[in-house]
Amino acid sequence: MTQGENAPASRVLLKDVRPYGEGEPVDLLVADGRIAEIGAGPDVEVDEVVHGEGAVLLPGFVDLHTHLREPGREDAETVESGAVAAALGGYTAVFAMANTDPVADNAVVVEHVWRRGRELGLVDVHPVGAVTVGLRGTQLAELGTMARSAARVRVFSDDGHCVDDPLVMRRALEYTSAFGGVVAQHAEDPRLTVRAQAHEGANAARLGLTGWPAPAEESIVARDCMLAAHTAGALHVCHASSSGTADFLRWWKAGDHAGTVSAEVTPHHLLLTDELLAGYDPVHKVNPPLRTDDDVHALRGALAEGTLDCVATDHAPHAEQDKDCEWSAARPGMLGLQTALGVVLRTMVEPGLLDWRGLARVMSERPARIAGLTDQGRPVAEGEPANLVLVDDEHRWTVRAAELASIATNTPYEGMELPGRVRATLSHGRLTVRDGVVAREGAGH
Numbered sequence: 001m002t003q004g005e006n007a008p009a010s011r012v013l014l015k016d017v018r019p020y021g022e023g024e025p026v027d028l029l030v031a032d033g034r035i036a037e038i039g040a041g042p043d044v045e046v047d048e049v050v051h052g053e054g055a056v057l058l059p060g061f062v063d064l065h066t067h068l069r070e071p072g073r074e075d076a077e078t079v080e081s082g083a084v085a086a087a088l089g090g091y092t093a094v095f096a097m098a099n100t101d102p103v104a105d106n107a108v109v110v111e112h113v114w115r116r117g118r119e120l121g122l123v124d125v126h127p128v129g130a131v132t133v134g135l136r137g138t139q140l141a142e143l144g145t146m147a148r149s150a151a152r153v154r155v156f157s158d159d160g161h162c163v164d165d166p167l168v169m170r171r172a173l174e175y176t177s178a179f180g181g182v183v184a185q186h187a188e189d190p191r192l193t194v195r196a197q198a199h200e201g202a203n204a205a206r207l208g209l210t211g212w213p214a215p216a217e218e219s220i221v222a223r224d225c226m227l228a229a230h231t232a233g234a235l236h237v238c239h240a241s242s243s244g245t246a247d248f249l250r251w252w253k254a255g256d257h258a259g260t261v262s263a264e265v266t267p268h269h270l271l272l273t274d275e276l277l278a279g280y281d282p283v284h285k286v287n288p289p290l291r292t293d294d295d296v297h298a299l300r301g302a303l304a305e306g307t308l309d310c311v312a313t314d315h316a317p318h319a320e321q322d323k324d325c326e327w328s329a330a331r332p333g334m335l336g337l338q339t340a341l342g343v344v345l346r347t348m349v350e351p352g353l354l355d356w357r358g359l360a361r362v363m364s365e366r367p368a369r370i371a372g373l374t375d376q377g378r379p380v381a382e383g384e385p386a387n388l389v390l391v392d393d394e395h396r397w398t399v400r401a402a403e404l405a406s407i408a409t410n411t412p413y414e415g416m417e418l419p420g421r422v423r424a425t426l427s428h429g430r431l432t433v434r435d436g437v438v439a440r441e442g443a444g445h
């Protein structure tokens, strides 16, 4: 049984919508969780009508990198608050990272997160399993048990920590390749980033902050690509942040290597730089750190050309006491689910680096394929699953932390005007967002 099957409204008419922002507006009928008809007549009988007024219809977004903080830090985010934020951001599937408390390194924790997601019925919540027990980097977690659990875990990551022992990484790639899993690596050589607080460069030097050098990321990315080739495993590079990482991946992907390598970039690394650190506001503290303008432009180019496969939010809510303190004590991370679309429109679509089809590729199709999802990231076409987002491309809005759905408020975009508003989101044929508001009635089983 898939989410939404118990939904009360099974027939929805999306009126005057433009799939991929192309051509004249059409009417699109959703029935029984699928796109039943494109060009449906005006007199068709439905339970709900959404007036698109020419808004852009895309496959629902898929986030490979979300921190939901449940279990353990429900004062920062819960599966519920995160699922609401995800739906409002246009997401129909999110991958919830394993660095919870307790760690999601066993079937009990991943099944809890997965069940909670299903109960809510707002977005498909896929738990990520930890690679190693307790994220400690020494002993492989029960990867096979998590894969065989009800949550059917396919993405594994110690995110927040690097699997720095090359033998442990090798074994993880070997083991997961046996069942089509992927290892998502937080690439950070721990020896090169001891006490690191900011991108190693002129700004960190001026501000007196210990540097996080780009080679700490790049050396692990290079090593892991070689291990993926050697094991014929699947590697996914989390939050690529430097021009050197992009250059290496471009070179690597141009070669003929066994294994599979994919990579994500976050919205904040596409827009923000370490110049923002001058005010010492920890809202700008994130791992990997904000880097330079050159890095930002290299990452945009790499995403446009496909060297970087997709955008992932690394949505990282933190409670006030963990963020509203001096720089060195603050936790790294920033909110991202509700601002990702706007930042990608601003950094990639407005400058002409991606069109709407390109946006669908990097925010929906590629991430779905990387994670092995078959019902997400599908074309907007008759017979396909109705996991969809309707974007009002003319609308601009101002980010206010207090108005975001997350419990935590650590957005670096406070007061910023962003393009694009999510007018509606459909998960398995059911409206989860209507007129920019979460549609909660009927949620749950």
Ligand SMILES: NC(=O)N[C@@H](CC(=O)O)C(=O)O
Pocket (backbone or CB within 6 Å): 067, 099, 159, 160, 161, 186, 285, 286, 287, 288, 314, 316, 317, 331, 332, 333, 334
């Ligand atoms: N990105 C961050 O700065 N923080 C993440 C961990 C991570 O993604 O490495 C978190 O869990 O808060």
Ligand SMILES: [Zn+2]
Pocket (backbone or CB within 6 Å): 159, 160, 161, 186, 238, 239, 287, 288
């Ligand atoms: Zn990370």
Ligand SMILES: [Zn+2]
Pocket (backbone or CB within 6 Å): 065, 067, 097, 159, 160, 314, 316
């Ligand atoms: Zn993360």
